[in-house]
Amino acid sequence: MSDKSAAVKASRLSKAYGEGSGRTVVLDNIDVTFERGELTAVMGPPAAGKSTLLHCIAGLEKPTSGRIWLGGDKLTGLDDESLSRIRRDRIGFIFQSYNLLPTLTVAENIMLPFELAGRHPDQDFADRVVDAVGLRDKLMRLPGKLSGGQRQRVATARALMLKPDVVFADEPTAALDPHGSADVIELLRHSVDELHQTVVMVTHDPVVAARADRVVFFESGQVATELRSPTAEGIGERMKALARRRRMRDGSGW
Ligand SMILES: Nc1ncnc2c1ncn2[C@@H]1O[C@H](COP(=O)(O)OP(=O)(O)OP(=O)(O)O)[C@@H](O)[C@H]1O
Ligand SMILES: [Mg+2]
Incomplete structure (x- = not known):
């Protein structure tokens, strides 16, 4: 059953690579x-x-x-074309390496x-996002002329632009110094608090995770435990x- 209050729900999710003795189970019957x-x-x-997990x-x-499920829609079982359309229109993804053109x-x-x-561009919303990411004076630059933190803010703005059902971010701050890292996490926090976005971030x-509403701890392909309103x-x-x-x-060990 889908859950109406859930942005995303996975049920008995498994992922294994390889065959026979080379088989590795990476996700082991997960409910999250x-x-x-x-x-x-x-x-x-x-x-x-x-x-x-994020890629699946x-x-x-x-x-x-x-x-x-993405909201009320089951993703598993969809043909490739329907799945790519949903991915393009309803899911945002932020990579550690920015992936800008x-x-x-x-x-x-x-x-x-x-x-x-x-x-058609939603110009009002685009303006809000550009202001939120603080890039108004950099709009005409090429990504190569930006710092890592600025590049990740561009990637974040891009992920938010279509108001997706959910934004996934895989270690979005891992390549950044503490200042750039703080900028990006505050931006993700702002997107949830002010733009009503849903964000799932590895x-x-x-210190970064402490800005989340909830932390899900993952271990050996399973959800080990979770924490609400976390502190570092x-x-x-x-x-x-x-x-x-x-x-x-x-x-x-002991
Ligand atoms: N395409 C693949 N083929 C075979 N094994 C894979 C493949 N992708 C991932 N794995 C294996 O799956 C396991 C989990 O990888 P995954 O990248 O999901 O881990 P992670 O929790 O994101 O780790 P990290 O914190 O280092 O990013 C690893 O043992 C990895 O080698
Ligand atoms: Mg990883």
Whole structure:
């Protein structure tokens, strides 16, 4: 069943790569829901399956089994064409490496989603986003002439432009210095608080995750635990507890 208050819901979601003895189970029968109008952080050790989860629920990769809903619409089982249309029109994605088009100006990069979707630009909303990301004086620049933080703000503006049902961000601050990182997380926070966006963001940084409404901790392809209204200290403690449990389970510690 789909859940009307959920922006995204995955049910019994699994993803495995390879065959036979080379088979690796990356997502192991996961149930997870991301609420509408919230900023959710996804955390967990390297290779836990965080990027795979985001790619599967954003329709960039096909799960091995399970179901995914975007609002009331089931994504699993759709043909490739319908899925790419939904991905283009209703899902935003922010990558660690920005993925801007180097030969297009900032303005052209930001407005590209309208062109790809064949939609008329919503100029009022575009203006609000440009002001929110603080790039009004950089609109005619090429991405190569921007700092990392500025580039990620362009990528964020681009992801917000079509008011997607959800924006996924995979370690959006990982390549940035603390100042750039703070700018980008505050921008994502603003997009949720002021533009009523739903954001799901993977991060390794407790300070970044503390700006979320909820943190989902991921481990070995499963949801291990979660935290509401997190603080950086609370996140740090939970990470330590999970690491301790991992060492005990692996027999490599106490
Ligand atoms: N295309 C693929 N083919 C085979 N294995 C893959 C593929 N993509 C990912 N994996 C494996 O899946 C596991 C989870 O990878 P994933 O990138 O989802 O982890 P992650 O939690 O995002 O890690 P990190 O924090 O390092 O980004 C890893 O063991 C990885 O090697
Ligand atoms: Mg990853």
